[in-house]
Amino acid sequence: MLAVNPELFAAYLFATAVLILMPGPIVTLVIANSLAYGQRIGLATVAGASSGNALLVAAGALGLTTVLALAADLFEVLRWAGVAYLLYLGIKQWRAVFSAGAEGETAPMKSHKGVFGQGVLVAITNPKTIFFYAAFFPQFIDPALAVGPQLLAMSIAFVIIATTLDGLYALLASRARGLFASARANRVRHGITGTLLIGTGLGLALARR
Template sequence: MSMHLWCLYVTAVFLISATPGPNMLHVMAQSIHHGPRKAMATMAGLMSAVLLCLIASAFGLGAVLEASPRLFDVLRYAGVAYLIWLGIKAWRAPVSAGDMDDDGPHRSGWALYGAGLLTGLSNPKLIIFAAALFPQFIDTRAAFAPQLSILVISFVVIESFWYGVYALGGLRLAGWLKGQSRQKMFNRLTGALFIGFGGALLGARA
């Protein structure tokens, strides 16, 4: 892979990862409710999902899903259901009299990791995305494995950077969300966005 191709890839992934989506919203919400330190478990779960999808795509699962619409639909509907469930849960989340991370429910790191993993896996389109993106930057005249490693590592580094940005954004919002009315507004906005993401995923073509 040439340096020019790698720079194009990094630019594309940087812009795509910056776009608000279920993963970034989940990081921000968990940072607000539990603090950036505990949100790192959420980030680890999301990143595990990203790595699983990227590796699965590299081994041809993307082509399998494209060739099997029924299998893709099963994964897609499961993802939609999970995102909508997250939305309903966020919409109905109780508010507290003090800081959200002080009086809110205290979840274990493993629980936060599991929720992040399921959120990341709720969008099987990541596999199709990787299957469509990677070939554009692979030089067929060079060894495949080293190039794939560079692409995956670059993706992980960039995605992790944006997770940190959104987590710090959640930390800044936490001070503003001390009032119960603002907490309720944030919970309902977060819930509506998750439900919206689920609806968008349902309406998207495989």
């Protein structure tokens, strides 16, 4: 007997891919870091975001959705800390646009551990991610089949799809980085990166659970 309903699961995979492809805080952050620091840092950001996604999906699979809801105050603190930090990074990039050293490589955050943590923070404080499991998954569960195996398959598929598509954004953005080799173009890159980081911060600030 199949663990999932093939038709429902196929619909779930398609819907998940469409939702993840829609630009949000995670995608914006991945693009910003990839443009600013290159492929490795971009992929480290993806790894952090995927880890955050996996933690939340696992929590939902273990029936901890209620716990996540009860911890709303903690998530609010983390969210606003993330907002402040992303705005700080964005402003620092914009300062580089007008500074004398704009030709150089400014790196307010360039360590793999740093951007990994940044990815985790944005993922776990993103309302779409936190309540994705509770609101979205049940629509594709076949009540005639065991729920556990379906949730496991959907959880694994979600993390794989998110990691793959976010990684694609990172690779494309890092390739585009080569277009900003001149000093003037480098200033434009700083401006784009700063705008994306500020946009990510504002996106988290305006998000509602």
